[in-house]
Amino acid sequence: xxxxxxxxxxxxxxxxxxxxxxxxxxxxxxxxxxxxxxxxxxxxxxxxxxxxxxxxxxxxxxxxxxxxxxxxxxxxxxxxxxxxxxxxxxxxxxxxxxxxxxxxxxxxxxxxxxxxxxxxxxxxxxxxxxxxxxxxxxxxxxxxxxxxxxxxxxxxxxxxxxxxxxxxxxxxxxxxxxxxxxxxxxxxxxxxxxxxxxxxxxxxxxxxxxxxxxxxxxxxxxxxxxxxxxxxxxxxxxxxxxxxxxxxxxxxxxxxxxxxxxxxxxxxxxxxxxxxxxxxxxxxxxxxxxxxxxxxxxxxxxxxxxxxxxxxxxxxxxxxxxxxxxxxxxxxxxxxxxxxxxxxxxxxxxxxxxxxxxxxxxxxxxxxxxxxxxxxxxxxxxxxxxxxxxxxxxxxxxxxxxxxxxxxxxxxxxxxxxxxxxxxxxxxxxxxxxxxxxxxxxxxxxxxxxxxxxxxxxxxxxxxxxxxxxxxxxxxxxxxxxxxxxxxxxxxxxxxxxxxxxxxxxxxxxxxxxxxxxxxxxxxxxxxxxxxxxxxxxxxxxxxxxxxxxxxxxxxxxxxxxxxxxxxxxxxxxxxxxxxxxxxxxxxxxxxxxxxxxxxxxxxxxxxxxxxxxxxxxxxxxxxxxxxxxxxxxxxxxxxxxxxxxxxxxxxxxxxxxxxxxxxxxxxxxxxxxxxxxxxxxxxxxxxxxxxxxxxxxxxxxxxxxxxxxxxxxxxxxxxxxxxxxxxxxxxxxxxxxxxxxxxxx
Numbered sequence: 124x125x126x127x128x129x130x131x132x133x134x135x136x137x138x139x140x141x142x143x144x145x146x147x148x149x150x151x152x153x154x155x156x157x158x159x160x161x162x163x164x165x166x167x168x169x170x171x172x173x174x175x176x177x178x179x180x181x182x183x184x185x186x187x188x189x190x191x192x193x194x195x196x197x198x199x200x201x202x203x204x205x206x207x208x209x210x211x212x213x214x215x216x217x218x219x220x221x222x223x224x225x226x227x228x229x230x231x232x233x234x235x236x237x238x239x240x241x242x243x244x245x246x247x248x249x250x251x252x253x254x255x256x257x258x259x260x261x262x263x264x265x266x267x268x269x270x271x272x273x274x275x276x277x278x279x280x281x282x283x284x285x286x287x288x289x290x291x292x293x294x295x296x297x298x299x300x301x302x303x304x305x306x307x308x309x310x311x312x313x314x315x316x317x318x319x320x321x322x323x324x325x326x327x328x329x330x331x332x333x334x335x336x337x338x339x340x341x342x343x344x345x346x347x348x349x350x351x352x353x354x355x356x357x358x359x360x361x362x363x364x365x366x367x368x369x370x371x372x373x374x375x376x377x378x379x380x381x382x383x384x385x386x387x388x389x390x391x392x393x394x395x396x397x398x399x400x401x402x403x404x405x406x407x408x409x410x411x412x413x414x415x416x417x418x419x420x421x422x423x424x425x426x427x428x429x430x431x432x433x434x435x436x437x438x439x440x441x442x443x444x445x446x447x448x449x450x451x452x453x454x455x456x457x458x459x460x461x462x463x464x465x466x467x468x469x470x471x472x473x474x475x476x477x478x479x480x481x482x483x484x485x486x487x488x489x490x491x492x493x494x495x496x497x498x499x500x501x502x503x504x505x506x507x508x509x510x511x512x513x514x515x516x517x518x519x520x521x522x523x524x525x526x527x528x529x530x531x532x533x534x535x536x537x538x539x540x541x542x543x544x545x546x547x548x549x550x551x552x553x554x555x556x557x558x559x560x561x562x563x564x565x566x567x568x569x570x571x572x573x574x575x576x577x578x579x580x581x582x583x584x585x586x587x588x589x590x591x592x593x594x595x596x597x598x599x600x601x602x603x604x605x606x607x608x609x610x611x612x613x614x615x616x617x618x619x620x621x622x623x624x625x626x627x628x629x630x631x632x633x634x635x636x637x638x639x640x641x642x643x644x645x646x647x648x649x650x651x652x653x654x655x656x657x658x659x660x661x662x663x664x665x666x667x668x669x670x671x672x673x674x675x676x677x678x679x680x681x682x683x684x685x686x687x688x689x690x691x692x693x694x695x696x697x698x699x700x701x702x703x704x705x706x707x708x709x710x711x712x713x714x715x716x717x718x719x720x721x722x723x724x725x726x727x728x729x730x731x732x733x734x735x736x737x738x739x740x741x742x743x744x745x746x747x748x749x750x751x752x753x754x755x756x757x758x759x760x761x762x763x764x765x766x767x768x769x770x771x772x773x774x775x776x777x778x779x780x781x782x783x784x785x786x787x788x789x790x791x792x793x794x795x796x797x798x799x800x801x802x803x804x805x806x807x808x809x810x811x812x813x814x815x816x817x818x819x820x821x822x823x824x825x826x827x828x829x830x831x832x833x834x835x836x837x838x839x840x841x842x843x844x845x846x847x848x849x850x851x852x853x854x855x856x857x858x859x860x861x862x863x864x865x866x867x868x869x
Contacts, residue, residue: 131183131199138179146172153564163566166228170220170573173213174580178537180209181584181601182530185514185591188598189524198527206600214581214605218287221578222257226250229570235407237365241399261286271612281608285615288605291582292622294575295544298551299583300629302543303491305550310484314477320433323426327669334423337416344409345373351393351405362397369406372413411556414565418558423676430673436472445469490539495630497590502620510536510590524595537587544579548572581605586623 146168150156156164184206186198201209230246264286268278313319348369358366394401432447439445444465463471493509500507514529514536525533557568585605588596596602610616632638 128201131201134199135183135201139176142172142175142179146175152561153559154569155562159566163228163232163570166220166224167569167573169216170225170577173217173220174541174577177213177217177580177584178534178541180206180213181537181588182533184210184599184601185525185533185588185595186527186530188600189595198525198530203600207604210600210604217577217581218284221574222287225570225574225577226253229567229574232566232570233407233410235403235405235410236399237368241403245403257286267614268612277608277611281611284605284608285611288582288585288609289615289618291578292586292618295579295582295586296623296626297629298544298547298579299540300495300626301550301633302545302547303494303626304630304633306543306546307484307488307491310480310487314480314484316433316436316473316477320430320437321666323430323433324666324669324673327426327430327672328665330419330423330426331669331672334416334419337412337419341409341412341416344405344412347393347405348373348409351397354393354397357395358397362399362402365402365406369402369409373409411565414560414563414568415556417563418560421560421563427673427676431677436469439465439469440473443469445472487539490536491543494536494540495626498623498626501590501623505590505592508590510587511592514591515595533587537584540583540587541580544583545576548575585609589619 149171150164150168154164154167183199183201187200187203187206227243227246227250230249231242234242234245234249236242236245261282264282265279268282272278272281312322348366351366352370435447436445445468446465450459497508497510505511514533515524516526516529557565557571559568559572585601588599588601588606597606606619609619
């Protein structure tokens with residue numbers, strides 16, 4: 124090829140520098156660069172930089188082998204030898220990182236052991252089963268290749284590349300098919316502010332429940348570590364140092380054992396002899412629980428902030444002046460900068476951004492249709508491929524067919540295909556407990572995501588190349604390096620052409636909500652559905668409950684804005700039962716019941732029990748009663764108040780007697796028909812004035828120490844032995860019995 128490639132070489136070098144800078148900023152956003160070890164940062168950096176380089180290398184390869192003769196429209200090209208070296212480096216580094224290095228590093232970080240040798244042995248054992256399955260499939264494929272092509276040196280290489288390509292293409296087609304529908308739909312839905320707020324509120328109960336589960340799980344592990352620290356026998360010196368490291372990680376002190384002081388679960392007792400395996404398993408669970416709490420705390424914080432911002436946009440409609448107030452402490456420096464006036468900010472968020480979302484959604488929807496159409500017709504009618512028509516601009520030229528404009532369009536097509544596939548990671552629920560968290564991504568999760576990105580890019584890149592006419596893409600260096608080995612056997616050739624047609628399955632499943640129908644039948648969903656499953660908002664998980672949770676969180680932030688915890692735990696308004704006496708300056712009122720129903724962290728460590736369901740149902744019922752309060756409800760309230768004030772006849776002495784676990788008195792002391800007659804006969808004051816009942820920790824007190832004096836930091840663990848046995852039973856009862864006790868006296 125005549126001409127010099129100096130300009131293209133400079134462009135390629137500058138592009139690599141830009142890609143490297145972008146990847147470093149991306150790593151800084153999701154990982155703490157100062158504390159993340161170098162043996163983890165370097166592979167993740169390469170696993171992200173190489174796929175992005177491949178996206179840029181494909182258009183350069185197309186223009187280098189089929190460029191136009193005009194220097195003005197020739198585009199960026201490189202010599203064939205340079206392209207071959209670039210493809211070899213990019214492919215084999217990506218292959219090694221995807222299948223060997225990143226899986227080993229992920230398990231190495233997640234092992235929980237202290238010694239590097241033990242970590243590496245654990246990582247090898249954890250990946251051995253997966254590698255054996257891959258080796259078994261490779262052996263069967265190798266026999267097939269040998270039968271087709273004989274015993275040649277390129278047969279093993281062809282098998283390895285073909286199997287990696289086929290497995291990556293299966294995942295890429297499924298994820299891309301889902302993303303081609305989900306991405307435009309999400310943009311269209313987010314353009315409607317009111318509907319977006321309703322969806323956020325409907326997702327709030329599940330997000331809050333996940334946060335509660337994560338906090339409770341971490342507290343249980345911290346309680347187990349606190350109990351393990353008190354062990355004096357059966358622990359060696361090395362194990363004692365290991366336990367002290369766990370205590371330092373958990374920030375457990377003698378004055379602060381844990382948030383809820385939950386003892387170890389009965390299902391995981393502390394063994395008599397402490398071993399390395401037990402401590403490694405405990406360390407692994409602790410690391411996962413800490414990052415899980417960070418993950419759901421970050422998700423809950425972003426959800427609440429989005430709801431607050433959208434509500435501010437809706438409230439600003441009459442005045443057309445939008446002010447988001449003070450930025451949150453965790454906001455970035457860019458978010459803290461305020462340049463626009465309130466009126467311009469209102470126009471931006473209420474007019475410009477929704478119109479931009481609708482425009483981008485329309486463009487992406489058309490692009491999705493073009494990609495699906497090109498996948499269907501590329502084998503039978505390649506001349507009808509829309510992607511081919513937009514990339515190849517000089518079909519009748521003898522010197523070349525793809526110029527700079529075709530390179531730019533090809534890069535945009537390939538970027539959108541990769542973006543649609545990667546955007547599905549947040550929707551498809553098959554990845555376990557892995558997620559990307561701002562500045563706190565777990566090391567194992569970072570390795571896994573980097574490996575998936577590297578695994579999907581090469582199959583998507585070659586699948587894009589096959590959209591073009593065969594006379595063009597078969598002349599590329601990419602096809603000579605990879606495609607020639609994939610179609611070496613009839614099975615590989617047929618898979619490459621016919622399997623992409625199955626993209627219609629995830630496209631139709633997402634478009635017609637087949638996932639939601641399968642979830643209603645099977646009870647388990649594969650994809651997170653954005654539809655509001657409970658439009659009325661009543662019951663468990665409705666948008667009304669989400670609205671109350673968000674409002675409670677925002678009010679708690681405004682009240683506790685000046686106090687920030689040192690250990691980074693979630694601050695929420697005080698929840699549970701709380702009544703103080705009149706001398707304490709706080710009276711019991713009807714609002715205490717709303718605090719009882721606040722779904723804060725469950726002090727008993729149960730997240731999906733009947734207690735939470737009862738709280739949610741009661742909260743939804745109260746909301747319904749407030750909205751639908753009419754004549755009948757008012758009449759019912761009057762009848763109930765009348766019945767509550769009726770005294771018990773003297774001729775029924777044992778009717779509605781308080782049970783012993785509620786502190787029932789003997790028959791000789793109970794003389795009146797009222798609920799507090801026993802206290803009146805004993806010469807004490809009203810139980811509401813002298814009664815204290817709290818949750819977190821629970822306390823039950825009364826002026827008469829013979830009956831109601833109980834001080835308990837943990838209702839299941841420690842009880843003040845100065846109390847009588849009936850009072851001790853009260854302190855050990857579940858929270859719903861304490862709630863019934865409160866309702867009885869009120």
